[in-house]
Amino acid sequence: MDHRADWDGLPGDILIVIAHMLTCCEDLYRISAVSKSWNSVVSGLSRDKKPLQLPPESPLLFLAEQVAEGSAFSCDFNDEYHEEGMVEINVEDEDEDEDQDEEHYCYHERYDYRKSSVSGTRGLHRLATGKTYSVELPEASGRLILGTNKGWLVTLGRDLQISLLHPLLRQYIPLPHMGTFLHQHYAKSPISPEDASEEFILRVAMSCKLHPSKNNGMYSSNPIVMAIYGARRYLAYARLTDKVWTEVFFPIMAPFIEDIACYKGKFYALNGRGDLFVCDIDDNSETQGRAKGTKIFSRPTDLDIGINYDNSRAYLVESEFGFWLVVREFKAKYFKAPHRARVKYRTCNFTLWKMELKYSDHPSELPSCTCIPENNLGDQALFIGRATCLSLPSSQYIRPNCIYFTDDTEVSFHKGGGHDMGIFNMETHTIEPFFQGKSIHPISPPLWYI
Template sequence: MDHRADWDGLPGKILIVIAHMLTCCEDLYRISAVSKSWNSVVSGLSRDEIKPLQLPPESPLLFLAEQVAEGAAFSCDFDDEYHEEGMVENVDDEDDADEEEHYCYHELYDYRKNSVSDTRGLQRLATGKTYYAELPEASGRLILGTNKGWLVTLGRDLKINLLHPLLRQEIPLPHMGTFLHQLHSEEFILDYISPEDASDGFIQRVAMSGKLHPSKNNGMYSSNPIVMAIYGARRYLAYARLTDKVWTEVLFPSIAPFIDPFIEDIAYYKGKFYALNGRGDLFVCDINDDSETQGRAKGTQIYSWPTDLDIGMNYNNSRTYLVESEFGFWLVVREFKAKYFKAPHGARVKYRTCNFTLWKMELKYSDHHSELPSCTCIPENNLGDQALFIGRATCLSLPSSEYIRPNCIYFTDDILDLSYHVGGGHDMGIFNMETNTIEPFFQGKSIHPISPPLWYI
C-alpha cells in the first residue's frame, strides 16, 4: 500500500492558514515551490488587494541581474586576462594618450533584443541559497532600490514604476518627461541622444520617506510617501508623491554655475531628506507645498567641507554615500582602483573597490521644528555592532547577527558609467573595517550592462 502523502491535494483553506503563520518571505517561496496548486494559492494571497500577505526577508536578499543573451554582457574584473596587453594603468599620467584613446565606445545597449528571461533570482545572504521568481514587470528595465521593500523600474517607454518584487504589485510614478530638466533642452552635450536612448541612465538614485503597504482601496494607498530621485547628467534632484502627475524640482543655491547641483547621494533620516553634492557639502531639503517657491522645494546647505580637510574624495576613483542608521548618520567614501584600455579593444575599463573611509555626520536639532539642524563631521574607523549595506539601493545599516558581520560594509557594484555596455556586477564584497580587507559574499557571476545586482531589504 502506498502511504505517500498527497501534499498537492491539501485543501486551499488549510494552506492559507499555514501561509499566514509564516514569518519570512523565504518560507513563502519554499511552500510555493511544492506544486502548481500551492503556487497558485500563495500567488493569490500575495495579490489580495484587501489584505495581501507581505512578509519581510529573513536576511538581506541580493536581487540578481536579469539574464541576457549570450555575449551581451561580460565582466571587466581585475582577475580577467581580457586584453591585458592594451591596458593603461595610470590614467593621471600626462604622457598617456588623450582620453579618446582610453575608451572604446559601443552602440547603445538594447535590452529589448537581449533580455531572455522574466525570471529573477534573489539570493539570501545568510545561506547563499537563491530563490527564483517570475517578474516580467522588471524585464528589460533599469532597477534601483529604496530599502523600503520597493524597487523603482524605468526603461525606454519613459515610464517610472514602484515595484514590489515579492507581491508583483506596481504603482506608477510621474512620467520621465515631467522632470524639469530634459536632455534635449538642458544637457546640450547629449543633444544627439533621444530621451528614450538615455533613459537607462536618466535616474541615478532614489529614496523613499517611509514604508508603503501595497494594498489599494478605492484608488488610494495606505500611505502616500515621497519618492525623491537624482536625475539627469548634472544630477538634479526632484520628488513626487504617488498621487502627483509631475516631478517637483528641488532648488539649490548656485555656488558654481554650470556645475551645480551635481548631487551624489540622498537619504531620508529622522523625518527629512538630506542630499550630498560632489564636493561633500550636505543639504537638508525643505519640502513645503505652500512655500513661496510655488510648487518647488529648496535645499539648504548645513555643512561644507573645510578646504584643508581631505576626506579622500576623488571624482574619477571614488563614490560617496549617505547612510541612514538608528545609531547615527554616516558619510561613506568608496575608493576604486581602475585600469583603462586603449582603443580599439572592446573593454573600456577594469575596476575594483579597494578601500572605504567613514565619517559620522553629527546632526543637532533645535526645539523649533522650523529651524534647520546644524551638522559637524567626525572621522570614524569603527562601526561597532552594525554593518552598512551600500550599492544601487538606498544605503542603510543593520545590526550584526549570525549572518551579518559587525564592523563591516557589504557592497554591490553600482558604477553605471563604467559598467555601461560592458557589464557591472563583479565588484561586490565585504569590507572589514578593522582589517581593511575585502572578501566575496557571492559565488558565481551576475552581470548586466545597465542593471547589476543590488540589495533588497
C-alpha cells in the same frame, strides 16, 4: 490504507491564514513551491485585503537578468584580459585620441534590451545560506533597476515610464513619466531619451514603507520617492498620486548631488563637494510646485573627505544609531581597445564619518551638523551599492564592523558591472567575497534587496 496527507487539496482560505503567520519572504517562496494550487493562492495575496509585508529573513542580493552572449563583459583585476589590441595606458594618455574616437566611444555597444534580454526570471541570493531563489519577474526585463531598502525597486526603461516594483508579489505602481522632470538634458544631444534612459536616474530613496496592495483606490501610505537625475545630478520628488516630478531647488545652479537618504523623517542630500543639505518639503511647497534644499554642513578645508568622481563614490547611510557618510575608493586601469579605452576597476578602501545632527525644539528650525571621522562601526554592518544604503545589526550571518558592497561605478553602465562586490572589514581593511557566482549586466548590476 494510504494515510498520506493531501497537501495539494488544502483549502485556500486555510493557506491564506498560514501565509499571514509567516515572518519572512523566504517562507513565502517555500510554500509557493509545494504545488500549482499553492502557488496560485500565494500569487493572489497581493490582492488580499490584508496585504503581506514580509521582510527578507536575511539581506537578499537581487541578481542581474540574463542577457545575450556578448552583451556584457567584465574585467576584474584578478582576471587576464587577452582581447586583441588591449594595451594598458596611463590616464593622462587617454585624451590623445579623444577626437577621432569620440563617436565610437559614445555610441558603440549601447545596450539594447529588445535584443539582449533573454530571460524574464531573476535570482534572489540569500546571504545567510548562499542559496539562490529563481523568480519570474518579466516586469524588470531590460530595465534600469534601483533599490529603495523599503521592499520596493524603482524601474526605468526605454518607454520612459518609471514604476515602483515589488519583486516578491510582482506588483508595480506607476510614478510620473520621465518627461515631467524639469531638466531634460537630452534636448541638445544627438542621443534620444529612449537611448539614454538608463543614465537618467542615478539613485532613489523612499520616505516610508508601503504595503504592496491597493484597496478601494487607496494605498496604505503615500510615500515620497526622491530621485537624483540628469547629467548635472538634479534632485526631484513625487508622491504616488502626483502627475509630475517636483524639483528641489538649491542655492546653486547645478547641485551635482552625490547621494540622498531619508533620516528621521527628513530627506538629506550630499553633493560632490561634501556639503550636506536638508530638503524642505511641505504642503505649501508642493502646492507651488517648489521645494528647496538648505545647506546645513560645509566641508571644512582641513577635513579630507576625499570625494572624487574619478576614483570614489560617496554615500549617506541611515541608521538607528546614527547618520553616516561613507566614501568608497576604487582603483582603475585603462586599456586601449578598437573602440577607445576600456576599464578594469575594483573597490580598494572605505573611509567613514559620523554626521552628528542636532535638532532644535522648534520644528521650523533646521538641524545643525558636525562631521566626525570614525573607524569602527561597532556591532553594525553597512550595506551599500545601487540601492538606498542602510545599516543592520550583526547576527549569525551579518558580520559586525563590516561594509557589504555591490558594484556601483559609472563605468559599469556600458561595459558590464557586477564583479566588484565584497565584504570590507573596517578593522583589517581586507575584502572577502560573499557571492561566488557571476552576475554581470550592462546597466543594472546586482543590488541589495532589503
